[in-house]
Amino acid sequence: MSHSSHCLNCHQEVLGKFCYDCGQKTDTHRITFKHFVLHDILHGVWHFEKGILFTIKEALIRPGKGSLDYISGKRVKYYNVFYLLLVLIGLNIFLSHYYDVFSSKYLNIVFEKESDESELDRFLSEHAKLIIFSIVPLFALNSFLVFRRKRLNFSEHFIIAGMVYLGVILLVTLTEILSFLDFFKYIDVVSKFSSLLISFAIMAYVPFAYYNAFHSDYSKRRFLFNMCLFGFLLMVEITFFATLGILYIDK
Structure with missing residues (x-):
C-alpha cells in the first residue's frame, strides 16, 4: 500500500x-489476488449489503425521521431508495409470474380473461413502471400541499415519498413471498391470514410514516385532519388517472 x-x-x-x-x-x-478477493470484492459487497439493510430498516421502523436525516445531509449509510424500489418491483413481478405458473400447474387454476380484461391487463403491463412510479410524485405533491410547516421543497417531499413507498413495497413483497405457502397443504391458511394482516399493516403504515416525519409540527388532531386530506387528494388523483386510462383503452 x-x-x-x-x-x-x-x-x-x-x-x-x-x-x-x-x-x-x-x-x-x-492489485494482488488476495487483496482483490478480501478487500475489493468482499469489502465492496459488505458495504453494499449494509447500505441496503440499513435503508430497509429505516423504511420500516423510522421512515419519516430517516427521510429527514437524509434530507439534512446524513446520507453515507443509505442505499439509493429509488434503485432499491426498482429492484423490489422487479422481484414482485418475478414472484407474481411464478405464482401464476405454479397456480396453473398445482392448483389447476386457469387464468382466462374476457376481451375487455385482456385490454386492461395489456395496458397495465405496458405501463406498469409508469403506474407504479406515479404514486411517488402523487405522495410528494400531496404532502407538499398539506404538510407545509417544515418548509420543505417539493424535491425533499419526493425523498420522503420515496422512503414511504419503499416501506409499502417491502410489505407487498412480503405478501408475495408468503403467498407461495398456498402450495403447501395444511399451512396454506397462513398465506391468507398473513395477506389480510399485511393489508391492514400497509393501510396503517402510510399514516405512521408521515406522522414519524411531521408529528412535531402538528397537534394530533391537526395531523389527522391533514392525513385525511392527503388521502382524499390521493383518491381524487387516482380516480382521475384511472378514468383517463379507461378512456385510452376504449379508443
Whole structure:
C-alpha cells in the first residue's frame, strides 16, 4: 500500500485520506489476488449489503425521521431508495409470474380473461413502471400541499415519498413471498391470514410514516385532519388517472 502526495487519478495535491478534487482514496495499492478477493470484492459487497439493510430498516421502523436525516445531509449509510424500489418491483413481478405458473400447474387454476380484461391487463403491463412510479410524485405533491410547516421543497417531499413507498413495497413483497405457502397443504391458511394482516399493516403504515416525519409540527388532531386530506387528494388523483386510462383503452 502506498500514499502519494498527489492524487494518482487527477494529479491534484492531497493532504488527507481522500482527494478533495475527485474523491478518490489516497491509499492506493498494487492489485494482488488476495487483496482483490478480501478487500475489493468482499469489502465492496459488505458495504453494499449494509447500505441496503440499513435503508430497509429505516423504511420500516423510522421512515419519516430517516427521510429527514437524509434530507439534512446524513446520507453515507443509505442505499439509493429509488434503485432499491426498482429492484423490489422487479422481484414482485418475478414472484407474481411464478405464482401464476405454479397456480396453473398445482392448483389447476386457469387464468382466462374476457376481451375487455385482456385490454386492461395489456395496458397495465405496458405501463406498469409508469403506474407504479406515479404514486411517488402523487405522495410528494400531496404532502407538499398539506404538510407545509417544515418548509420543505417539493424535491425533499419526493425523498420522503420515496422512503414511504419503499416501506409499502417491502410489505407487498412480503405478501408475495408468503403467498407461495398456498402450495403447501395444511399451512396454506397462513398465506391468507398473513395477506389480510399485511393489508391492514400497509393501510396503517402510510399514516405512521408521515406522522414519524411531521408529528412535531402538528397537534394530533391537526395531523389527522391533514392525513385525511392527503388521502382524499390521493383518491381524487387516482380516480382521475384511472378514468383517463379507461378512456385510452376504449379508443
